[in-house]
Amino acid sequence: MAAALEQLLGDFLMRGLEEKIATKLLFGKGKVLALYFSAHWCKACQNFTPLLKDWYKKIRRSDSGKNNFEIVFISSDNEEDEFKEYYNEMPWLALPYVARDKKTKLARKFRIQGIPALIILDADAGTVITTSGVAKVTNDPSGAEFPWKPKLFSDIIKGKLLKNKVGEVDATTALNGKVVGLYFSAHWCPPCRAFTPDLIGVYSKVRAEGQDFEVIFISKDRSAESFAQYFETMPWLGLPHGDKRTEDLISLFGVEGIPSLIILEKDGSVVTRHGRETVRADPDGKEFPWYPKAMNMLTMDHVSQLNLSPCLILFTEGEESDIVKAQEALQATAEKEHQKGSEQELLFFYSNDDDFSDYLRDFTLLDDRNPLLVILDIPGRKKYIHPATEITPEIVKTFVEQYFSGKLTPEAIKT
Structure with a gap:
């Protein structure tokens, strides 16, 4: 996969406006690469870039990042002059602005829906470490936990979960041997409230057929009161409001919006990230656990x-x-x-x-x-x-x- 990523980036990248560097030098054992999707016209990008510059300098000065870490700026600017003005402020590498086709392919490959976006990659295997780089840098400005190697779902979810009319249950015991749906939702979100009854219906039918299926409500509610009111309507398990595992799971699965339903196989691997669409297309749960189809x-x-x-x-x-x-x-x-x-x-x-x-x-x-x-x-x-x-x-x-x-x-x- 690293070779495919190298091909997507092209043979050379920019270091400043005059110098070129061979892309192959960024790949190898122990190396980490970040792709920074950003643009001059984007206010959120302008706010984040100075933070990223400070963070980048800290990582590059560290023993682990000195020769093993680099960022590549992938521009969404509308004009090359805007790109040059913006990139002139940056200390890292850049994909040449003229390589618009490569920019499009990279954005497509990493499912970029908005900017700024920072994708952290293992530059040896070519695999994604996290798609939540912006949040990681913001929450860990010293880079103490860099490069944020992802934990397993089974490790993140350990601890107590809530169950209506029961109280607390142990997550590992409650989920053992079950297909799991991670339901990211909130009471304030109208599409969430519209989808929840659909999910309840499918959940009940699948369970009635004797299938090993459980759902965990992962709340984005703004208050404990809203969470409690919403969770009371649900027949499944839930993370406590404000639980640290919420952000860990959002980061692990790259959740960018709600409602979102991620379906996991019994071993914790992803069956589908499009559970909402899949469940709505199969209201009787006949195709559980909803393995993706070729068409x-x-x-x-x-x-x-x-x-x-x-x-x-x-x-x-x-x-x-x-x-x-x-x-x-x-x-x-x-x-x-x-x-x-x-x-x-x-x-x-x-x-x-x-x-x-x-x-x-x-x-x-x-x-x-x-x-x-x-x-x-x-x-x-x-x-x-x-x-x-x-x-x-x-x-x-x-x-x-x-x-x-x-x-x-x-x-x-x-x-």
């Missing part, structure tokens, strides 16, 4: 995935025979891409003829012919439209191969 029927519940990653979509008339043909056309290529696991770059969907499909066509200015094969890169504001009127497995395979090889010409998504 899915496109619904409004997939908005977050559309906003985070390029998606291949085969639009259809929505008749049963059309859906079957779409599944057959997509199956082989979707399964091949799905086998990449966490490295999967392209998600696969087929559509029904419904209001959300119509809305998505309107939003991205697609025509209304069916079938219609497209790749929508909403984060990159690009779309790729295949001209074929009959979609076969071979057409899908070639279309995807050409997309990954850069042979397709995109059209801009104008909204």
